[in-house]
Amino acid sequence: MPPKVLTVSEIFWPEGGGAELATRLIVEQLSRTGYEVTVVTGTRKPEPVPGVEFRYTPLLKASNRLVRWGLMEALAQQRWFKELLKSHDVLYVPLAAYPLIPLAKKHGLRVVVHLHNYAPVRYHSVKYYFEPDAPTLSQELKLALYHELYAHRNPARTALIPLSFALYKRSRAWIRQADTIICVSKRQAEIVTKSAPELADKIRVAYNPIPPELVSLKLEKALDEVPTILYVSGDSHVKGFYIIPRVMHILDKKKVKMKFITAGSYRQKNIRMLKNLARKLSFLEVQILGKVDHNKVVELHKTAWALLFPSIIEEPLPYAVVESMALGTVPVASRAGGVLEMLEGTRATELIFQPGNIENIMNRLEILTSMNDSEVIALGNELREKIKSFSNILVSNIITK
Structure with missing residues (x-):
């Protein structure tokens, strides 16, 4: 019997960008191939996919990392979500639902993390061209400050860097529990491997599907x-x-x-x-x-x-x-x-x-x-x-x- 796949994606196409479009195409691939797929998302009106069941929850909607992960911990305590885990075989994580990984492993699910960024190896989930592939802790903190000031343009956010950085480090521990980690290019896999060599054996490279x-x-x-x-x-x-x-x-x-x-x-x-x-x-x-x-x-x-x-x-x-x-x-x-x-x-x-x-x-x-x-x-x-x-x-x- 084909495995049942539970996809937890904070946002779903048509919301979002390239990562969300890729997720929609992959979910369609799964359904078309005959797999039973359920998507749990914070998007109220996701683009329908034939054969796929969608479940909406506001606990996935928050955009701030600190709040989002706190609400995700609350989601992990919901009875209906625990029942979903029990009835599926694979947890597919295409965005950042990393706090759910330990619970999924506890219920015996295989966990697949799909990386469309550098979340396991970067505080800010991106890698700037001018930074080393494997930065020191001091370099990472300086890059975190740069990112908050220039990308978010919000000096007040810099005060939260210590707490955000601690949660980022915790997320690395969650991701280490995954069975498979999908990278979308060879270069991405190279960078992730250099920064987190413990993930090397779990990494598979697969380019995102092209919209048909x-x-x-x-x-x-x-x-x-x-x-x-x-x-x-x-x-x-x-x-x-x-x-x-x-x-x-x-x-x-x-x-x-x-x-x-x-x-x-x-x-x-x-x-x-x-x-x-x-x-x-x-x-x-x-x-x-x-x-x-x-x-x-x-x-x-x-x-x-x-x-x-x-x-x-x-x-x-x-x-x-x-x-x-x-x-x-x-x-x-x-x-x-x-x-x-x-x-x-x-x-x-x-x-x-x-x-x-x-x-x-x-x-x-x-x-x-x-x-x-x-x-x-x-x-x-x-x-x-x-x-x-x-x-x-x-x-x-x-x-x-």
Whole structure:
């Protein structure tokens, strides 16, 4: 009899981003293969998956780590949740429901942790390009301070670093109890292994599944006459947003004819900053969209020459780049995390730049704009074929092994 899989995911698609989309595709894989799957989530209206039962609980909704894990401990005491554990064979943890691992092991479940970040080895769950693969305790604390000040932009949060750091260390102990840990790229697995060698024997590498609608989509690329660059990562510091205005300013100073389209979640002050900058530019056209639905993003890719992805962290396997390749849009991206693995063997590796290096970015954009329409479309087609064959391991097979 196929094992029954209990998935605990604090948020579920269409909420969230790449990790949540991957979880939705994997749950669908499991169900389609014949496994009985139950999803417990804090998302009130998750996108339905045929054959999958969803259970909502507000105990998974809090976003603050301290509160979230406290509520998760409360969830572990709920009778209905204990009954769910007893009736399933596998606990699948795709986000951060680590406090539930000891309870699952107590009930004899096999536990699979799916890493879409660096939660077991980093206080802040990300790895910046400028930090060592295996930092000392002192380096970790300095990086925690940097992250709170720049990524969260909230000095008050720094007061909670000692408590948050203690919980992070505790989470490492929970994760060590897992039977299998899935990493989504070889580079991510390398970093995790260096920081937590005790996990090495449990790690399996499986690239995230590609959304089938992107693979089957009939591609009709019609490039804008002016080189058009997409930036879809919002005003996140770790995604390199602070680099975007600098690039725009330099391009305009060099009298480069180019169009920038920015999308994603932005705070009002950053929207105002971009609008003020756009008014001062003479040669560069800037279109500021803010947060748009996914269908709109797909439409934008139809006329775009490239996706600019200036992330300053080791992205495990960024879906923005996956989607860009699947839609025939050339990624001009940071050499970080799984990006190189995705582009390896294609001409797009010439457009990869060192994270945070403005001069590198300008050089890569110059290479792009020196290409004609047919060359850009041909490279996009090459990338589209590459990404179609990229994910050849069914994650569902690892979960249910």
